Amino acid sequence: MTDHKLPMRAKLATSLSRGAAALSRATGRGDGSVIGGRIALMVDPNLLAELAAGREIALISGTNGKTTTTRLTAAAMGVLGDVATNSLGANMPTGHTSALAKAGATPYAVLEVDEHYLKQVLDATHPKVVALLNLSRDQLDRAKEVAMMAALWRDALPGRDLHLVANADDPMVVWAAGKAVAAGTSVTWVAAGQRFHDDSWVCPECGASIERNGEQWACVAGNLSRPVPHWTVSGDGVVDNTGTYHHIELQLPGRVNRANAATALAVAAHFGVPPAKAVPELSKVASIAGRYAVVERDGRTIRLLLSKNPAGWLEAFDMADDVPTLLSINARDPDGLDTSWLYDVDFSPLRGRRVLVTGDRAMDLAVRLEVNDVPFEHVKSFSQALTLIPPGRLEVIANYTAFQDIRAELDRVN
Amino acid sequence: MSTESRLRLIWLYPDLLSTYGDRGNLLILARRADLRGLPVECAEVRADQAVPADGDVYLIGGGEDGPQALAAQRLIADGGLRRAVDRGATIFSVCAGYQLLGNSFYAKGAKCAGLGLLDLDSDRGETRAVGELAGEVDPALGLPTLTGFENHGGRTHLGPGVRPLARVTAGIGNDGRSEGAWHGRILGTYSHGPALARNPGIADLLLRWATGMTMEPIDDRWPTRLRDERLAAVLKS
Ligand SMILES: [Zn+2]
Numbered sequence: 001m002t003d004h005k006l007p008m009r010a011k012l013a014t015s016l017s018r019g020a021a022a023l024s025r026a027t028g029r030g031d032g033s034v035i036g037g038r039i040a041l042m043v044d045p046n047l048l049a050e051l052a053a054g055r056e057i058a059l060i061s062g063t064n065g066k067t068t069t070t071r072l073t074a075a076a077m078g079v080l081g082d083v084a085t086n087s088l089g090a091n092m093p094t095g096h097t098s099a100l101a102k103a104g105a106t107p108y109a110v111l112e113v114d115e116h117y118l119k120q121v122l123d124a125t126h127p128k129v130v131a132l133l134n135l136s137r138d139q140l141d142r143a144k145e146v147a148m149m150a151a152l153w154r155d156a157l158p159g160r161d162l163h164l165v166a167n168a169d170d171p172m173v174v175w176a177a178g179k180a181v182a183a184g185t186s187v188t189w190v191a192a193g194q195r196f197h198d199d200s201w202v203c204p205e206c207g208a209s210i211e212r213n214g215e216q217w218a219c220v221a222g223n224l225s226r227p228v229p230h231w232t233v234s235g236d237g238v239v240d241n242t243g244t245y246h247h248i249e250l251q252l253p254g255r256v257n258r259a260n261a262a263t264a265l266a267v268a269a270h271f272g273v274p275p276a277k278a279v280p281e282l283s284k285v286a287s288i289a290g291r292y293a294v295v296e297r298d299g300r301t302i303r304l305l306l307s308k309n310p311a312g313w314l315e316a317f318d319m320a321d322d323v324p325t326l327l328s329i330n331a332r333d334p335d336g337l338d339t340s341w342l343y344d345v346d347f348s349p350l351r352g353r354r355v356l357v358t359g360d361r362a363m364d365l366a367v368r369l370e371v372n373d374v375p376f377e378h379v380k381s382f383s384q385a386l387t388l389i390p391p392g393r394l395e396v397i398a399n400y401t402a403f404q405d406i407r408a409e410l411d412r413v414n
Numbered sequence: 415m416s417t418e419s420r421l422r423l424i425w426l427y428p429d430l431l432s433t434y435g436d437r438g439n440l441l442i443l444a445r446r447a448d449l450r451g452l453p454v455e456c457a458e459v460r461a462d463q464a465v466p467a468d469g470d471v472y473l474i475g476g477g478e479d480g481p482q483a484l485a486a487q488r489l490i491a492d493g494g495l496r497r498a499v500d501r502g503a504t505i506f507s508v509c510a511g512y513q514l515l516g517n518s519f520y521a522k523g524a525k526c527a528g529l530g531l532l533d534l535d536s537d538r539g540e541t542r543a544v545g546e547l548a549g550e551v552d553p554a555l556g557l558p559t560l561t562g563f564e565n566h567g568g569r570t571h572l573g574p575g576v577r578p579l580a581r582v583t584a585g586i587g588n589d590g591r592s593e594g595a596w597h598g599r600i601l602g603t604y605s606h607g608p609a610l611a612r613n614p615g616i617a618d619l620l621l622r623w624a625t626g627m628t629m630e631p632i633d634d635r636w637p638t639r640l641r642d643e644r645l646a647a648v649l650k651s
Contacts, residue, residue: 198432202461
């Protein structure tokens with residue numbers, strides 16, 4: 001697809017969008033991708049469909065890991081040619097429009113999709129592959145209940161010409177994919193793991209209990225059970241659907257990122273990328289919009305981990321090294337206003353480490369850690385934490401706006 | 415307290431009603447009992463298991479409409495909770511769990527029968543109540559200001575058989591005027607946070623009801639700072 005093939009209105013909207021994005025970046029209001037997309041969509045609501053036409057597209061959705069998996073998938077697909085992607089996490093239709101407009105003509109696109117918008121983006125972009133990562137509780141005071149989200153997906157997927165790559169370890173995902181799969185949609189099951197089980201004790205199909213036994217899970221009453229995975233994570237690598245093991249030197253930490261890599265390879269494989277060719281590309285990905293970034297400051301080596309919900313916190317504990325750890329929590333609009341979820345997270349993996357707490361809602365965290373028998377120190381800011389810990393490593397785990405605050409503090413000290 | 419002099423805490427249906435960090439209330443009760451030297455035994459009873467009638471404190475949490483309706487049906491059919499109340503057990507309920515202890519409530523647009531353990535009825539409000547909740551607690555309970563976070567679409571109307579837990583000073587609670595309810599040793603509230611993290615006084619009241627013993631003060635520095643911070647935030651807005 002090239003610009004001259006776009007209808008006039010779309011062309012106009014695209015150039016307006018590029019102009020607005022540049023303006024928004026120049027005036028320091030965000031990265032420009034959302035503002036550009038919004039103006040473009042006002043000019044032409046069909047623009048996303050028009051920009052998507054002619055590209056082979058993969059959509060990546062789920063509660064956690066979608067930004068990382070999108071980045072890894074785009075890296076893997078890069079083996080084939082130019083890939084458009086919304087790398088800055090602007091994952092709603094305006095962000096997609098802006099990403100495709102900015103990228104110009106590319107044969108491929110990999111788009112991260114907010115789970116609430118999956119149907120809309122399916123309708124507009126006709127993807128070749130859709131990856132479904134996981135579903136768990138997120139921002140309780142406004143997000144849809146997990147089972148409701150799974151039902152939306154379940155009804156949105158059937159009757160389309162697409163291939164699914166889905167997490168066999170998450171009962172909600174398996175059920176969400178189930179209707180399309182039963183109707184003949186092809187699927188690659190990935191054993192991507194599930195660290196947070198509390199949203200899937202009850203079968204979404206019939207309300208009976210879901211029993212777990214090691215990796216296996218099944219509804220005690222009905223037919224919903226763990227499908228046999230085609231791709232699995234094993235040690236520091238991935239076993240593909242032919243049984244071949246691929247060692248991955250991933251710079252991103254934790255088992256969860258090896259699972260994200262497995263999903264990315266499985267998606268790319270469906271476009272014809274041999275895993276052996278994609279693996280070296282995955283190894284080059286170092287940090288994603290500042291997440292996992294390692295920063296040196298005053299002899300301290302600081303790694304930033306972003307965790308937005310209970311499942312994300314459990315994953316962060318798995319990634320974090322046994323070194324002093326700063327936790328920071330806010331409860332502003334983008335974070336969700338209710339901090340009750342802190343009690344869905346078991347903080348005991350942090351016992352024995354030096355733990356510091358900060359953020360708008362440090363007191364919620366303090367009470368939670370006290371109940372969890374995790375000793376801690378309260379600090380006023382990230383900068384104060386730096387003065388208290390000795391030279392060496394520091395892990396920082398923060399939720400959304402707390403993470404942005406700390407990045408801003410780091411920039412200021414720079 | 416039961417004969418083996420272990421305090422039995424029973425968390426009902428965490429598989430259905432545990433949307434708002436409800437495990438926190440169980441953990442906090444257990445910890446505060448433990449700090450007073452009371453031996454504690456915690457049990458989690460899932461919706462496909464029988465409700466034991468020999469618990470000392472029962473906890474029921476919050477959840478969405480579907481699970482709430484299912485939980486009420488199963489609790490009514492099971493009968494264990496009513497037998498426990500007849501024995502004098504203590505119940506602490508939050509949000510959906512609070513509504514289902516009443517005479518009736520609405521879930522998914524339909525009126526559902528509650529357990530009738532609290533004299534109250536819940537229906538739908540015109541707006542969803544989401545945000546900080548604060549109120550002055552019934553003087554008969556001798557507790558400091560209630561603080562919590564609420565997130566519900568229901569409005570609750572109290573009958574003559576219960577007393578309001580608090581008079582609302584911020585947020586909605588039952589109806590914008592009163593919040594929660596209590597009768598005998600049964601207490602219900604709309605506040606999460608979870609409620610006992612922000613209101614250790616209520617946790618100690620439940621322990622006193624269940625044991626008949628006075629709860630000696632413990633180090634509540636952090637819960638006090640949390641309370642002060644939240645109540646100041648409500649005043650500011
Ligand atoms: Zn089932």
